[in-house]
Amino acid sequence: MRGRTWLGAALVLGAQLRALWLAAAVEVHTAKEVVAVNGTNQRLKCTFSSSSPVSQQLSVSWNFQPEDLSSHEPVFYYLKEPYKPPSGRFKERVTWDGNIERNDVSIIIWNLQPSDNGTFTCQVTNWPDVYGTIGEVRLRVVQKVTFSEIHFLAVAIGSASVLMVIVVTAVIICRQRRRRARDKRLEVADTE
Numbered sequence: 001m002r003g004r005t006w007l008g009a010a011l012v013l014g015a016q017l018r019a020l021w022l023a024a025a026v027e028v029h030t031a032k033e034v035v036a037v038n039g040t041n042q043r044l045k046c047t048f049s050s051s052s053p054v055s056q057q058l059s060v061s062w063n064f065q066p067e068d069l070s071s072h073e074p075v076f077y078y079l080k081e082p083y084k085p086p087s088g089r090f091k092e093r094v095t096w097d098g099n100i101e102r103n104d105v106s107i108i109i110w111n112l113q114p115s116d117n118g119t120f121t122c123q124v125t126n127w128p129d130v131y132g133t134i135g136e137v138r139l140r141v142v143q144k145v146t147f148s149e150i151h152f153l154a155v156a157i158g159s160a161s162v163l164m165v166i167v168v169t170a171v172i173i174c175r176q177r178r179r180r181a182r183d184k185r186l187e188v189a190d191t192e
Contacts, residue, residue, distance in 0.1 A: 026050045026124050026132030033138045036112050043097055044137050045106045046122035050129045056080065057127040060098070060105040064090070066118040075120065076107050089115070112141045 027049045036042040044062075060078035075090045077083045082096035090109065098105040105124060109116065122135040 026126050026129045028122055028124055028133045028135035030122055030135035030137045032136070033140065035140045035142060038112060038114060038141050038143050040112055041108055041110045042112055042139070043106055043108045044120055044122075044139070046098075046104075046124075046135050046137070048103050048105060048124040048126070048132075048135075050103075050124075050126040050132075052126055052129050054100055054103070055127045057125075058100060059125050061121075061123045062094075062107055063121045063123075064116075064118055065121070066115070075109075078105065109139075112139075114141050114143075116141050 029047045029049075031045055034042060034044065046060075046062075058079075060076075061074070062076040064073045064075050066073075073088050073090070074085055076085065076094050076096065078096065078098070078100075084094060085091050093110045095108045095110065097108045105122060117140055118138075120137045120139060122137070124132065
């Protein structure tokens, strides 16, 4: 019986240690999909949480997988300071826009092109949390904004503005009518 007790205790301890190990991993958070207009700049947001304080060995890797599923390309790397890619499609087109103290490791891609359609991955390691999730952002570069995006916003703002003008006009007219009615009552009272 004593051997079974040890075995049970070892299994419970192993399960608890495994749960602690998984809880100590870095969690990376990104938008799942981003749509941007051709020729514009887009911030790819990536934040993380870690069970350990931010260390000097914190590193961030951004990579790109084109839609045609050709090989992965490095986009950006951070270790104590940002490192831009020395070559490739994102050379001179990517900028660090993160703040490590706020657990933000975002980047900006400049002058987007249709060839930038694909999936960007953001991976963070924060020693001793070296394992964790990898954030993915699917970028779609479109030629122009669709009606449902910009036009809907313009119609909503225009409608709100027109409604505001109507309300203000109605308030002014009501005040003028009340003032005239009050003035007539005062006139009638003075003549009596």
